[in-house]
Amino acid sequence: MSAEQDPVQRASEGDEDLYDVATWEPRTALDRFSSWLYGGIVTSARAGVVALAVLIVVAQFAAALGLVFVDRPVVAVYVLLSVVPALGMAGFVWKADVTKREPLELLVVTFAFGFLFAGFAAILNTIFSGLFLGQVTADAPVWIAVLAPALYYFLIVGPVEETVKWLAIRLYAFRSDRFDAVVDGAVYGAVAGLGFATIENAIYIGREVVMAVDAAGGAAAADVGLQIAAVRTLAGPGHVIYSAFAGYYLGLAKFNPDDAGPIVVKGLVIAAVIHAVYNTVVTNLGMLTGPLGLPSGLVFIGFVVVYDGVLFYVLYRKLVAYRTAYERTDAGSYEDEPEREDAEFLVDLGAEDDGQ
Numbered sequence: 159m160s161a162e163q164d165p166v167q168r169a170s171e172g173d174e175d176l177y178d179v180a181t182w183e184p185r186t187a188l189d190r191f192s193s194w195l196y197g198g199i200v201t202s203a204r205a206g207v208v209a210l211a212v213l214i215v216v217a218q219f220a221a222a223l224g225l226v227f228v229d230r231p232v233v234a235v236y237v238l239l240s241v242v243p244a245l246g247m248a249g250f251v252w253k254a255d256v257t258k259r260e261p262l263e264l265l266v267v268t269f270a271f272g273f274l275f276a277g278f279a280a281i282l283n284t285i286f287s288g289l290f291l292g293q294v295t296a297d298a299p300v301w302i303a304v305l306a307p308a309l310y311y312f313l314i315v316g317p318v319e320e321t322v323k324w325l326a327i328r329l330y331a332f333r334s335d336r337f338d339a340v341v342d343g344a345v346y347g348a349v350a351g352l353g354f355a356t357i358e359n360a361i362y363i364g365r366e367v368v369m370a371v372d373a374a375g376g377a378a379a380a381d382v383g384l385q386i387a388a389v390r391t392l393a394g395p396g397h398v399i400y401s402a403f404a405g406y407y408l409g410l411a412k413f414n415p416d417d418a419g420p421i422v423v424k425g426l427v428i429a430a431v432i433h434a435v436y437n438t439v440v441t442n443l444g445m446l447t448g449p450l451g452l453p454s455g456l457v458f459i460g461f462v463v464v465y466d467g468v469l470f471y472v473l474y475r476k477l478v479a480y481r482t483a484y485e486r487t488d489a490g491s492y493e494d495e496p497e498r499e500d501a502e503f504l505v506d507l508g509a510e511d512d513g514q
Contacts (some may be wrong), residue, residue, distance in 0.1 A: 204329060218361065218376030233367050236387035240359040244352050244394030247470065251348040251402055254477040256337040256484045260346070268346045271326035272353025272401075272497060279319045279354075280361075286314045304445070308438045316434035319354070320426055323401040326350040327408055340409040341480045344473070345425040347405020348398045355394035363387055390461040396436055399469050404429035406476060439465070 166180040177185060184190045242506050252260070290310035327346045332336050337346070366386045407425025411418040439461060447454040484490065 165328040183478060203455075207329065208271070208274065211271075211274035211277050214281065215274055215357065218277060218280060233364055234360075235362045236363050236384060237356070239358050240363065240387040240390040241352065241394050244355045244398050247395045247398045248352045251398070251477070252345050254481070255339075255341050255345050256481040257341060257490075258336075260331075260342060261336050264336060264346070265336055265349050268331045268349045269325055269353040269356075272323055272350035273357045274324040274353075275326050276319075276354045276357045279315075279322045282318045283315055286310070290314070299444075307352055307441050308434075311434040311437040311441075312431070312474025315437060316430035317426070319397075320400055320404055320429040320433055323347070323354050323397070324404045324408060324422075324426060324429075325351045326353065327401075327405050332408060332412065337409070337412065340406065341477065343405040343407065343412070344402045344477060345405070347401040347403070347408070350405065351397035351399070351401035352394075354401070355397040358397070358443070359387070359390040359394060362390055369457055392459065392466075395466050395470070396433070396462075399466060399473055400429040400433045402473055403432070406473075436462075436465060491498050 166176060170176060170180075177183065182189075184193045200398040252265075287310065290306050290313075293306045298306075324347075327343065327350050331346045334342075337343070363386045404425040407421050407428070410425075411421035414421060440458065443457055443461065444454060446452070447457045
């Protein structure tokens with residue numbers, strides 16, 4: 159779609175110089191200064207967001223975890239083990255990309271942003287938690303105990319966490335020329351989710367180890383850390399799946415600019431809702447397993463495996479649909495078209511030189 163034009167622009171059909179009347183491009187020193195200043199402001203704003211995210215993450219680790227990762231390096235090993243399933247799932251999405259492989263630089267930066275921007279989500283979740291979870295007291299009716307956390311997950315946690323993971327893609331990788339296919343959005347979304355899951359697991363595991371040390375001494379810390387790591391291995395893949403959906407629709411929006419806004423919103427709504435459903439069900443599993451006498455641990459594992467499995471299958475079908483369309487339309491040949499055109503130009507140029 160061509161950019162919208164002023165009536166004077168349309169009437170002139172490009173035959174008249176309308177600079178500073180109905181068209182504009184940097185010509186004067188002031189124009190160039192304005193362009194430079196705008197670029198500086200945008201760059202500074204992005205750098206400021208990243209710097210703030212770094213400060214928040216450092217403060218989180220310093221305040222909540224102290225030197226647990228320094229004093230007990232095994233905790234870091236637990237964290238790495240806890241993200242192995244999420245890493246495998248992100249690797250699968252990356253492998254399913256039928257287009258050109260994404261550059262390592264963009265993958266690393268997206269992972270780092272997913273890791274860092276989790277701090278924004280932690281702050282917002284904490285600010286609003288009292289408003290919703292403060293209603294859940296020991297003597298609160300059951301419907302309050304169920305509804306209040308559900309509202310918190312659907313209105314705050316899901317939207318906030320999926321938005322910050324989406325921002326991890328949008329701030330850098332999305333702007334690159336190498337983000338050149340819809341399916342690339344799913345890849346970067348999965349990587350952003352992996353980054354988010356990594357720091358979330360680190361905070362959960364580290365915090366539980368600190369509490370175990372304070373309560374029972376160092377002997378119990380290793381067991382507690384391993385137990386929490388085992389639980390967190392089931393949470394990580396969800397983050398990868400949710401943000402892969404949001405990322406896919408971000409990629410779809412990039413190549414459908416007329417409807418970019420609604421497409422982005424659709425992706426974020428899907429990611430936020432399936433995220434919130436997971437949190438809500440997991441929170442209330444105890445109310446189901448207790449009266450029925452079911453083992454809560456096995457029910458939790460069963461739910462996560464089935465829920466994430468179904469969602470991952472839906473995501474897989476979407477990736478397969480893209481691959482099918484890519485192969486059916488022979489889109490791969492068009493990806494190399496600019497390189498072929500450059501080669502043909504050089505051949506023609508050489509032929510002209512020989513003719514001279």
